[in-house]
Each structure stands twice: as structure tokens, then as C-alpha cells.
Amino acid sequence: MDYRMQRRLAAQILGVGESRIWISPDPEHAEEISQAVTRRDVEALIKRGLIAVKPPKGNAHRWLERREKRRRGQRRGPGKRKGKATARLDPKESWMGRIRRIRRYLRWLRDHGVIDRRTYRRLYMLSKGGAFRDLGSLRRYMEEQGILKREVSRSG
Helix, strand or coil: CCCHHHHHHHHHHHCCCHHHEEECCCHHHHHHHHHCCCHHHHHHHHHHCCEEECCCCCCCHHHHHHHHHHHCCCCCCHHHCCCCHHHHCCHHHHHHHHHHHHHHHHHHHHHCCCCCHHHHHHHHHHHHCCCCCCHHHHHHHHHHHCCCCCCCCCCC
């Protein structure tokens, strides 16, 4: 039997998609269902239980469990990773970590009188422009330029 119209009307009445509409496969009611052409007829069939709504299809339970474990940090070990470590790291986050380390070091040098304000400003702007890959490259640059004579310890 072709119940396309009844399915469409039922979907509109019940507020769900047509794929969620269940129509009784009982051959005794086939004629009665096919005769229903108005909204009122379809509503009567819904009340009698000849037309109903199927439950929504959800995600598999196993998938939900896995997702929950990943949120907690499980199932994310080295065996699950593909690509380089930098591919999993936000470039902005890595830049922030680098530049903050360099700026902290420059501030410490300035505050402890190892470099003057002008040198601090020049090195600050160089580091802002990306001249130094990391803290080590800044130290090498300072040693080459004669700014940093010896390895300065941050303890004293």
C-alpha cells in the first residue's frame, strides 16, 4: 500500500520527520489507513495507535563511552597519535609560551642591572619580530653581540 500522504500528514501533526513515522503493517487496517485523507482522519488513527512515532536514532553506546574517556584524557596516548607533535599544538599557544619565556628573561636582566633600558627595548622589539627561535638563541645572540659576557644565573 502507498501511505505517502498519510505519512506526510502524520509527520506534520506529530512534528517529526517522515522517516520517524510508524504505520501499522496489519493487513486488517490497510484499507482504513489508505482511506484517511484529511488531518482529522490521520489524527484519529494516531489516537487509535495505528500510526505512531518511532524513537529517535541515537549514537551507539560504545561511541559515547569512548568520547567520555577521551574527554577525561584517556585513549590519547602515543599509540593513538598521528602526525608531528606540532600538528597537534596550536601555533599561537607555542608562540605565547616562547615569547613569554623570552620577555620574562629580558625583564629579569633589566631589573638586575645586567642590561640597560635601551638594550632591553631593542632586544624586546627583536624578539617581538621573531628574531629568536627560543631563549637559547636569544642568549647566543647576546653573547655574540657582547651584551652578555658570562652565563647569568637567575638565582642572585
